[in-house]
């Protein structure tokens with residue numbers, strides 16, 4: 228019998244639990260990755276493991292059943308590994324399939340998604356669902372209206388009517404009992420009345436409010452699968468151990484989540500196999516025990532978190548496009564699917580604003596080294612995008628172009644009151660004190676250019692008063708120029724070929740008469756960011772796309788001057 232421990236560390240010795248007083252029985256061979264036990268050792272074993280990765284992951288890979296005996300919060304867990312190469316375990320869960328709101332807009336779409344889920348006979352997926360269509364936006368709007376409309380008018384809020392109609396009609400068209408969602412619809416209306424009474428919508432209440440979307444879509448979908456004869460079980464993420472910080476509307480997943488989710492989903496599967504249908508986007512604050520959300524688009528993160536917790540071999544994220552595209556199709560309809568990406572490229576793309584993936588969603592997949600496939604639920608035959616740790620970069624130049632609009636830029640030039648270290652340290656300490664995040668930075672000895680993103684959807688909005696305060700503080704040590712209405716164009720690709728990318732990009736921009744105001748190449752080595760005026764940004768993306776992805780000609784031109792390397796290694800250019 229062998230257990231591949233992957234990243235679990237073995238802390239102490241082994242015991243044959245059938246005789247707990249016997250001396251510790253060491254495995255016949257041992258290294259940090261793999262334990263091999265004598266053949267005779269087929270009964271229940273107790274292992275003392277330090278959590279480094281989900282023990283369920285080990286179990287799946289080694290086809291052993293693992294169950295936690297203790298809570299999820301201690302570092303050292305006592306595990307029982309039973310050598311059960313039985314059918315249930317062989318037929319364990321095989322992948323995560325996540326469907327976003329764009330895949331779940333109507334009863335018709337729910338039917339298609341159900342067909343899709345059931346169309347892979349060898350797959351036994353954990354299904355993660357977002358709210359139907361535009362439900363989350365409508366819930367937020369209903370909440371905002373409730374603040375000022377008066378208690379007696381809450382029932383008349385248009386968005387409440389829309390949500391009720393969408394969900395009751397969907398249930399009706401799928402032929403499932405309205406009781407599956409009627410309790411939630413009543414509770415939603417009561418919540419809106421509560422908001423109207425209090426005349427306030429706190430972040431905590433916002434999270435509770437939007438949770439109704441995912442709670443209802445998953446209940447409808449699970450009931451529909453059961454009606455089709457496919458045994459399914461609905462789960463609310465906040466009840467299965469998705470434990471987060473208490474940062475309402477933008478919570479982070481905590482480590483305790485992984486063993487807790489594995490214990491719950493794997494345990495239930497072993498006892499009574501049924502397809503798990505889990506709410507995306509939601510969690511439970513570890514201090515408050517209240518419902519939290521993971522930031523807009525957070526169901527992608529739920530999917531990768533569950534994938535890592537269960538150590539599943541693949542995570543599928545189903546969208547309404549043929550995978551990750553070479554740029555946002557709403558900016559340029561000529562965007563094409565990107566067949567392969569690394570986790571780093573995908574994370575950078577998401578961080579710099581490509582709506583297709585949640586910015587944090589690659590982290591669990593990278594940590595668990597689990598491939599993520601982005602597929603189109605409207606066109607399942609399309610190959611989609613496969614995201615893995617590494618890929619063949621020999622031919623790669625540019626992968627994707629990402630545009631982030633409405634960015635504020637600051638040019639900060641030292642008055643030389645402080646030395647070089649003092650200047651940089653002081654500038655960044657001001658941002659830290661004010662809790663403002665910085666996106667793109669380029670520095671020289673005496674100047675810093677950086678961007679602040681007021682529209683960043685996973686952080687709070689910056690208001691003018693805060694910006695004025697930043698400028699006031701910075702002006703104590705520098706001359707500051709605040710520039711609104713800028714865009715960041717991120718060129719994601721093989722930065723080993725940055726000279727070629729820059730030659731080509733600058734040639735395109737120059738021939739379009741565009742002045743680049745700052746450029747920065749981050750330490751991640753997969754992204755070069757260019758800052759231009761908002762008004763010129765779309766034109767730039769189209770021209771860059773045509774040059775990089777639609778022209779057969781490679782770079783056979785040289786662009787002279789205009790940018791240099793800053794002392795910190797960041798490339799920079801100022802107009």
Ligand SMILES: Nc1ncnc2c1ncn2[C@@H]1O[C@H](COP(=O)(O)OP(=O)(O)O)[C@@H](O)[C@H]1O
Nearest residue numbers: 327328329330546548551552554555581582583
């Ligand atoms: N580089 C890109 N590749 C693919 N889609 C993109 C890209 N940039 C923006 N998008 C947009 O992201 C959308 C898919 O993401 P999202 O709406 O979050 O899907 P879902 O709700 O299904 O999770 C697409 O419809 C597309 O308009």
Ligand SMILES: N[C@@H](CC(=O)OP(=O)(O)O)C(=O)O
Nearest residue numbers: 327328357363523524525526
């Ligand atoms: N429903 C949430 C969470 C989510 O992930 O949605 P989607 O998968 O449709 O982007 C939102 O709209 O933000």
